[in-house]
Amino acid sequence: xxxxxxxxxxxxxxxxxxxxxxxxSKPTFSSKSLPSKxxxxxxxxxxxxxxxxxxxxxxxxVFVRKKRVKKTVEITEKEHQTEPHDQKLCGLPxxxxxxxxxxxxxxxxxxxxxxxxMLQVGTEVTFPVSPEAVSPANWEKVLEGIQKMRSxxxxxxxxxxxxxxxxxxxxxxxRFAVLVSSLLSSQTxxxxxxxxxxxLLQNGxxxxxxxxxxxxxxxxxxxxxxxxxxxxxxxxxxIAKICLMKxxxxxxxxxxxxxxxxxxxxxxxxxxxxxxxxxxxxxxVDTHVHRICNxxxxxxxxxxxxxxxSPEETREALQQWLPKEEWVPxxxxxxxxGQTICTPLRPQCGMCSVSEFCPSAFKESSSPSSKAKxxxxxxxx
DNA sequence: CTCCCGAAAA
DNA sequence: TTTTCCGGAG
Numbered sequence: 001x002x003x004x005x006x007x008x009x010x011x012x013x014x015x016x017x018x019x020x021x022x023x024x025s026k027p028t029f030s031s032k033s034l035p036s037k038x039x040x041x042x043x044x045x046x047x048x049x050x051x052x053x054x055x056x057x058x059x060x061x062v063f064v065r066k067k068r069v070k071k072t073v074e075i076t077e078k079e080h081q082t083e084p085h086d087q088k089l090c091g092l093p094x095x096x097x098x099x100x101x102x103x104x105x106x107x108x109x110x111x112x113x114x115x116x117x118m119l120q121v122g123t124e125v126t127f128p129v130s131p132e133a134v135s136p137a138n139w140e141k142v143l144e145g146i147q148k149m150r151s152x153x154x155x156x157x158x159x160x161x162x163x164x165x166x167x168x169x170x171x172x173x174x175r176f177a178v179l180v181s182s183l184l185s186s187q188t189x190x191x192x193x194x195x196x197x198x199x200l201l202q203n204g205x206x207x208x209x210x211x212x213x214x215x216x217x218x219x220x221x222x223x224x225x226x227x228x229x230x231x232x233x234x235x236x237x238x239i240a241k242i243c244l245m246k247x248x249x250x251x252x253x254x255x256x257x258x259x260x261x262x263x264x265x266x267x268x269x270x271x272x273x274x275x276x277x278x279x280x281x282x283x284x285v286d287t288h289v290h291r292i293c294n295x296x297x298x299x300x301x302x303x304x305x306x307x308x309x310s311p312e313e314t315r316e317a318l319q320q321w322l323p324k325e326e327w328v329p330x331x332x333x334x335x336x337x338g339q340t341i342c343t344p345l346r347p348q349c350g351m352c353s354v355s356e357f358c359p360s361a362f363k364e365s366s367s368p369s370s371k372a373k374x375x376x377x378x379x380x381x
Numbered sequence: 382c383t384c385c386c387g388a389a390a391a
Numbered sequence: 392t393t394t395t396c397c398g399g400a401g
Binding site for chain 1: 396397398399400
């Protein structure tokens with residue numbers, strides 16, 4: 001992976017992750033896509049940090065996929081036994097959900113559930129491939145190709161496991177730190193986010209009760225200069241209060257609960273579920289994932305071939321077919337790819353090793369000739 | 382679609 | 392100088 005841990009900290013690693021573009025400084029790249037100074041917004045990298053160490057999600061996941069191509073899985077004895085008591089809290093998707101690769105809420109293809117006797121220890125479970133959730137052609141080749149492109153530009157030190165840095169704090173504090181980091185990190189460079197978190201930490205303000213008890217102006221000054229610091233300061237106060245009153249200072253353990261927090265939208269909520277609770281409820285879709293999936297033809301509006309119009313739509317569509325083991329790593333993969341090669345405008349299709357599979361390859365005018373922003377239908381996204 | 386907020390690319 | 396960055400709320 002291309003993620004390295006910038007600084008050790010007691011916080012969850014994702015705050016301190018940065019992508020290095022060592023070998024990427026090829027002159028052919030538009031400078032825009034070369035974050036030589038800027039790095040990549042930490043908010044986009046978060047989920048990857050887990051996956052980069054191969055310890056992505058839950059240790060007690062219910063079972064592991066054995067061979068993706070065959071769409072079979074194996075239930076191992078040990079894993080099967082570590083079923084959490086409280087599904088909502090520890091929250092692993094149950095076997096059926098996992099097997100179907102769908103998010104817990106968005107089950108529109110739940111017609112034929114497997115019966116529970118299919119799911120005994122040691123048995124092989126075959127995936128029913130639902131017709132309405134057909135995987136795009138060659139998606140595995142494309143994924144591997146992107147992984148290769150990403151790894152070649154890769155950074156050295158992957159060694160510092162995120163889980164290591166994150167485990168320094170007790171679980172509850174760590175989760176709160178994850179939540180705060182997510183909030184602060186949007187639209188903000190990772191080192192700036194990191195600085196803000198460090199300052200909060202040094203002032204003992206990385207806990208719900210502490211934040212609740214302090215002036216909003218104090219928060220504001222401590223988190224400055226993160227993007228939208230003023231709004232975030234007030235959101236942080238509100239969040240702290242909610243966490244304190246409703247969750248005993250912990251953070252909400254469900255997507256729904258997280259989404260109720262001001263300043264936490266779908267992207268961050270899934271992020272927090274992934275890294276905060278080790279509970280993969282859905283794919284963390286940002287604009288990079290959104291854009292690239294549409295370019296690749298990986299997603300479309302339900303019942304049509306139109307591209308999806310929002311990250312949420314993309315998430316739903318992607319979850320229909322993407323194997324769940326890819327749900328977390330897909331984000332950092334496509335984010336890095338999207339900032340170097342598959343850029344928002346003027347994508348470097350010539351540099352892309354999977355352009356042969358991409359319906360959108362070379363279809364965007366790479367010259368700024370067309371300032372003519374005429375009536376729609378211009379760029380393919 | 383605009384605003385939030387500021388840094389950096391164009 | 393203007394635009395981009397690209398998450399969330401209204």
